[in-house]
Amino acid sequence: MKELSLHILDIVQNSVKAGASEIEIDINEDILKNLLEIDITDNGCGMSEEFLKTVKDPFSTTRTTRKVGMGISLFEAAAVQCGGYLEIESEQGNGTSLKVFFEYDNIDRAPLGNMAETMITVIMGAPDINYVYKHRKAGKEFVFVADDIKNALGGVPIDSPEILNWVKEYISEGLENAGINM
Amino acid sequence: MKSLAELQQLRDKISKQVDLRKDRENGIRIVVGMATCGIAAGARPVMNAFLNEVSKRGLSDVTVTQTGCIGMCRLEPIVEVFMPGEEKVTYVHMNEEKVARIVAEHIINKQPVAEYTVGAVQE
Ligand SMILES: Nc1ncnc2c1ncn2[C@@H]1O[C@H](COP(=O)(O)OP(=O)(O)OP(=O)(O)O)[C@@H](O)[C@H]1O
Ligand SMILES: [Mg+2]
Numbered sequence: 068m069k070e071l072s073l074h075i076l077d078i079v080q081n082s083v084k085a086g087a088s089e090i091e092i093d094i095n096e097d098i099l100k101n102l103l104e105i106d107i108t109d110n111g112c113g114m115s116e117e118f119l120k121t122v123k124d125p126f127s128t129t130r131t132t133r134k135v136g137m138g139i140s141l142f143e144a145a146a147v148q149c150g151g152y153l154e155i156e157s158e159q160g161n162g163t164s165l166k167v168f169f170e171y172d173n174i175d176r177a178p179l180g181n182m183a184e185t186m187i188t189v190i191m192g193a194p195d196i197n198y199v200y201k202h203r204k205a206g207k208e209f210v211f212v213a214d215d216i217k218n219a220l221g222g223v224p225i226d227s228p229e230i231l232n233w234v235k236e237y238i239s240e241g242l243e244n245a246g247i248n249m
Numbered sequence: 250m251k252s253l254a255e256l257q258q259l260r261d262k263i264s265k266q267v268d269l270r271k272d273r274e275n276g277i278r279i280v281v282g283m284a285t286c287g288i289a290a291g292a293r294p295v296m297n298a299f300l301n302e303v304s305k306r307g308l309s310d311v312t313v314t315q316t317g318c319i320g321m322c323r324l325e326p327i328v329e330v331f332m333p334g335e336e337k338v339t340y341v342h343m344n345e346e347k348v349a350r351i352v353a354e355h356i357i358n359k360q361p362v363a364e365y366t367v368g369a370v371q372e
Pocket of ligand 2: 077078080081136137138139285
């Protein structure tokens with residue numbers, strides 16, 4: 068995939084399928100350590116120890132529409148091609164946490180891309196979930212909490228097109244103000 | 250600068266305009282495939298383009314939603330359009346340019362764009 072934000076979108080779909088009610092996306096751009104870290108944590112159904120052992124293999128999937136599950140293996144490949152790696156922890160009944168590390172300045176590292184579009188896309192796919200998105204860079208931080216938006220909206224659905232477009236701009240602006248340019 | 254106060258103004262405007270829930274229940278549904286196969290093929294910009302068109306034109310009876318993999322990965326991005334009382338129309342190999350035409354001709358003028366449909370590809 069061309070952007071890391073597309074992998075994030077895809078991995079969040081796994082958390083949605085796992086029945087999570089809260090999904091946190093943490094991005095840390097640590098330029099001094101030459102490190103980019105992306106963590107995606109959910110409180111969904113988790114995986115058994117046995118399944119977890121083979122989950123990075125494209126042939127482990129619980130999907131029924133095709134025999135391969137590509138999401139995690141593609142994200143891992145994107146990290147490995149630039150000197151990074153991917154870790155998964157999961158506990159059945161409690162949730163899953165996936166951490167991916169990249170060499171920040173590696174020329175083979177895909178750009179982060181458009182996180183605002185990724186966020187409104189996941190909100191649209193499953194609007195009831197509380198998405199928390201934290202993005203740090205050079206001592207500055209941007210934090211987005213979907214439930215704060217829903218509270219401000221009263222009864223108006225967060226997935227109305229006009230609201231989603233507003234949220235997209237809100238996130239882009241917030242990132243820009245924190246000095247995070249995509 | 251966008252603030253939650255501004256969001257509340259937008260909320261008040263929207264809730265006055267329309268009976269949102271009723272519109273959404275009886276309306277048109279645009280469903281974009283958003284599994285790995287769809288995302289890799291470009292489903293995210295397609296979905297965002299639909300959202301922009303629907304919002305820009307104020308089509309309050311149209312909802313844009315997502316589905317997973319429907320088993321035709323080669324044809325992604327795939328978009329299904331459900332109109333009340335009509336058969337489902339499936340568009341394949343979608344991109345942003347096709348979106349504007351589908352909204353104008355199919356969503357608004359009720360004439361599906363035959364050349365973009367799965368039928369046109371499989372013939
Ligand atoms: N957050 C999660 N919680 C619980 N199970 C998960 C989670 N993420 C992945 N899994 C399990 O691991 C499998 C493999 O995930 P992966 O994303 O690689 O492929 P997939 O989702 O099956 O298919 P694809 O991503 O290609 O659409 C899934 O089918 C699911 O059973
Ligand atoms: Mg997946």
